[in-house]
Amino acid sequence: MINTRWKTVTDTISLLGEGPVWDEKQQRILWLDILNGRIHSYSPLTDTYHSHETGQYIGAAVLSESDTLITAMQNGFYEIDEKTGDQRFLTDPEAHLPENRFNDGKCDPSGRFWAGTMHIPETAVTGNLYLLDHDGTVTRKLTEIGCSNGLAWNAAQDTMYYIDSPTRQVFAFDYDSESAEISNRRVIITIPEGGGSPDGMTIDAEDQLWVALWGGWKIVRVNPESGEITAQIDLPAARITSAAFGGPDFTDLYITSARVGLSEEEIADQPLAGSLFVVENVGVRGVPGVRYRRN
Numbered sequence: 159m160i161n162t163r164w165k166t167v168t169d170t171i172s173l174l175g176e177g178p179v180w181d182e183k184q185q186r187i188l189w190l191d192i193l194n195g196r197i198h199s200y201s202p203l204t205d206t207y208h209s210h211e212t213g214q215y216i217g218a219a220v221l222s223e224s225d226t227l228i229t230a231m232q233n234g235f236y237e238i239d240e241k242t243g244d245q246r247f248l249t250d251p252e253a254h255l256p257e258n259r260f261n262d263g264k265c266d267p268s269g270r271f272w273a274g275t276m277h278i279p280e281t282a283v284t285g286n287l288y289l290l291d292h293d294g295t296v297t298r299k300l301t302e303i304g305c306s307n308g309l310a311w312n313a314a315q316d317t318m319y320y321i322d323s324p325t326r327q328v329f330a331f332d333y334d335s336e337s338a339e340i341s342n343r344r345v346i347i348t349i350p351e352g353g354g355s356p357d358g359m360t361i362d363a364e365d366q367l368w369v370a371l372w373g374g375w376k377i378v379r380v381n382p383e384s385g386e387i388t389a390q391i392d393l394p395a396a397r398i399t400s401a402a403f404g405g406p407d408f409t410d411l412y413i414t415s416a417r418v419g420l421s422e423e424e425i426a427d428q429p430l431a432g433s434l435f436v437v438e439n440v441g442v443r444g445v446p447g448v449r450y451r452r453n
Contacts, residue, residue, distance in 0.1 A: 160379065160389040160441040167412070168200055168207050171432040175414035176358065177218050177262065178434070180404030182446055183225070187404050187412050189434055190216050192261070197227070197238075198434070202405075210240060218263030218273045222450040228290070230260035230273035235290055251288055251296045258284055262358055262400070264309040266318070267335055268292075269451025272299070274306020287320070289338055292453040299340060308359030308400065310367060312382075313445070319346070319367060319382065321356045328356055328369060330382060347385040349374070358400025358414070363443040370398040370413065377401055377413055379442075391440075395431040396424070403444020404436075411440040 172191035179188045186201040197210040197219060215232035222228050227238040234250025252258050252275055263273025271290040277283070285303030288296050300306075304324035311318050311333065318333040318340055326349045331340035347369075349356055354374020359367050366388065367380040375396050379389040395415040404410050417431035425431060 160391070161437055161439055162391045164391065164393060164413070164435045164437050166430060167202075167434040167436050168198075170198060170207065170209075170434065172196070172198070172414070172416065172434075173432060174399070174416045174418045175432055175434060176399045176416075178400055178402035178404075178412045178414050179220060179447055180402050180408070180412070181221055185406065187402070187434070187436075188219065188221075188227075189412070189414050190219060192217055193418060195231075197229075197240075199240075200434075210238070210243065212236075212238070212245065215259045217260030217275075220263065220265050220271055220447070220450050223269070223452070228271055228450040230263045230271070230290075232259045235271075235273075235296070248290070248294060249296055251298065252286070255284060257282075258286075261285075261305060262307045262309065265448040265450055266333075266338065267311050267315045267448060268338070269448055270338055271450050272309055274300070274303060276303070276305040280305070283324075285322075290450075291338075292451055294452075297338075299338075307357050308369065310359055310361040312361065312365050313363075317382075319359065319361070321359060321369070323355045323357060323372065326351070326353075326355050328359070328367065328380065328382075346382050347380055347387075354396075354398075357398065360401045360403060361445065362403065363408075363445050366442070368401050368411070370400050372397050372399060372416075374398065377411075391437060393435060395428050395433065396420075397431060402447065403440075405438070408444040408446065409439050409442075411437045411444070413437070 235248040287300035307321040354371030
């Protein structure tokens with residue numbers, strides 16, 4: 159039985175909340191405000207919050223094995239030391255595409271960082287999906303992407319799930335964990351018109367996907383084998399952006415949202431838009447996120 163009772167985590171409102179990541183070592187949730195270039199951090203155990211300004215759009219962040227953050231930002235990949243605030247530039251595969259920015263990313267089961275881009279004005283299909291490997295090299299894996307979004311891998315490590323939001327579809331690929339090669343792209347679910355666009359996503363311990371619906375006021379649980387929506391959590395914000403499991407047993411579902419582009423009337427109707435929500439003891443266990451692993 160899925161628990162659908164949500165609450166807000168803090169009073170912090172993001173313009174474009176995204177990219178939640180659970181830090182199992184420090185028992186805290188990290189999430190982003192992409193357009194304000196901010197990394198948020200909150201510890202439920204100590205009720206402490208802080209944020210870090212990056213100075214540029216930040217599309218995705220993952221923890222590394224050395225406890226730094228590896229980020230995909232407006233100007234490429236960076237490593238951030240939260241203790242010192244130092245930002246170390248790694249590489250920028252899209253220096254020649256100044257109207258693009260990174261949007262979402264996640265580490266695969268082997269600890270390689272996948273992150274994709276999108277056209278900032280959203281008037282051209284110029285996005286790509288990249289792989290930042292263990293040795294720091296970058297490979298382009300997909301091209302002609304409208305808005306690169308959610309990523310997830312199954313427990314068997316033979317399937318990768320991926321979202322290009324404007325298509326309103328969730329894709330599956332055959333995935334080779336050793337080589338990071340992907341093939342046999344196929345659609346596992348299409349969100350009908352009026353139901354919102356799939357945005358970020360996560361996967362639970364039963365290999366079921368949790369897909370955030372931008373414009374849909376909800377997050378849905380999807381069986382990737384049948385494409386059936388088996389559960390949903392309705393939320394008080396239209397633009398639901400992503401989710402991550404957290405808590406000591408990975409039974410709490412953290413959900414990000416946005417208020418960018420909303421009119422004054424819409425904000426009055428959804429004053430919690432841009433909040434980080436949590437559903438405690440959601441009724442299913444998640445899986446720990448993977449940290450970026452260097453050679």
